[in-house]
Amino acid sequence: MTESTPHRVLLIDDDGVFSAVLARALTARGFSVHVANDGARALALVREHAPESAVLDLKLGSESGLALIPELLAVSPDLHILLLTGYASIATAVEAIKRGAHDYLAKPVDADQVAQALLGTDGDDSDAAPTLHTPALKRLEWEHIQRVLTECEGNISEAARRLGLHRRTLQRKLAKRPVRESGM
Numbered sequence: 813m814t815e816s817t818p819h820r821v822l823l824i825d826d827d828g829v830f831s832a833v834l835a836r837a838l839t840a841r842g843f844s845v846h847v848a849n850d851g852a853r854a855l856a857l858v859r860e861h862a863p864e865s866a867v868l869d870l871k872l873g874s875e876s877g878l879a880l881i882p883e884l885l886a887v888s889p890d891l892h893i894l895l896l897t898g899y900a901s902i903a904t905a906v907e908a909i910k911r912g913a914h915d916y917l918a919k920p921v922d923a924d925q926v927a928q929a930l931l932g933t934d935g936d937d938s939d940a941a942p943t944l945h946t947p948a949l950k951r952l953e954w955e956h957i958q959r960v961l962t963e964c965e966g967n968i969s970e971a972a973r974r975l976g977l978h979r980r981t982l983q984r985k986l987a988k989r990p991v992r993e994s995g996m
Contacts, residue, residue, distance in 0.1 A: 819844065819865065822857050822858060822861070823848070824868045824880070825847075825896070826869065826871070826872045831847045837923030838926065840923075846861055846863065850872055855887055863888075866891055866893045867894045867930070868884075869896050869897070870895060870896065870897035870899060871899070877895060878907055881893055881895075881911040882912060892915075893914055895916045897919060898918070904916075915932070957975065960975055968983060
C-alpha cells in the first residue's frame with residue numbers, strides 16, 4: 813500500500829454503525845474502503861471497484877457470509893477475504909477456510925487488528941497458509957454462556973437447562989471474570 817495506490821477494501825456487514833466506524837478507521841489508516849450491507853451490493857461493488865480485500869461478517873441479516881465467500885471468489889478469484897464473526901468457533905473457522913477465506917477474526921476487533929490481517933494477506937506468497945485468530949476455548953465458553961443467558965432473559969435456571977449444566981455450576985461459572993484473550 814503506497815500513498816498513490818491505497819489498498820482497496822470492501823467492508824461487508826449489515827451493522828451500519830459498525831461498518832461506518834470501521835470504514836472511517838481503515839480510511840484513516842490509508843485504505844480505500846467501500847461498504848456493502850448485503851450480498852447483492854457486495855457482488856456489485858466487487859465488479860465495480862475490484863477490491864484487493866474484503867472484510868466479511870459471518871451473519872448478514874438473513875444471509876450467511878459463509879455462503880457469500882465462493883460467490884465473491886467467482887467474481888474476483890484473487891480477492892483476499894477476512895471473515896469477522898461474533899460467534900467464533902473452530903468449526904466455523906475451518907468451514908470459512910474451506911470455502912476460500914484467507915483469515916478469520918473473532919469480534920470484538922479493533923481497526924488495528926483488521927488492518928494487520930489485511931496487510932498480512934497481500935504478500936507475494938499466495939500459497940501461504942490461512943491464519944486463524946480464534947479466542948481461547950474458555951473465552952468461547954464464556955461468550956456462549958453469555959449468549960444463552962441473554963436469550964433466556966437472565967433466567968439462570970433456563971440457561972442452565974439449555975446448556976446442560978446444573979444451576980449451581982452455571983452460577984459458579986458466571987461468578988468468574990471473563991477470560992482475557994492473549995496475543996490479540
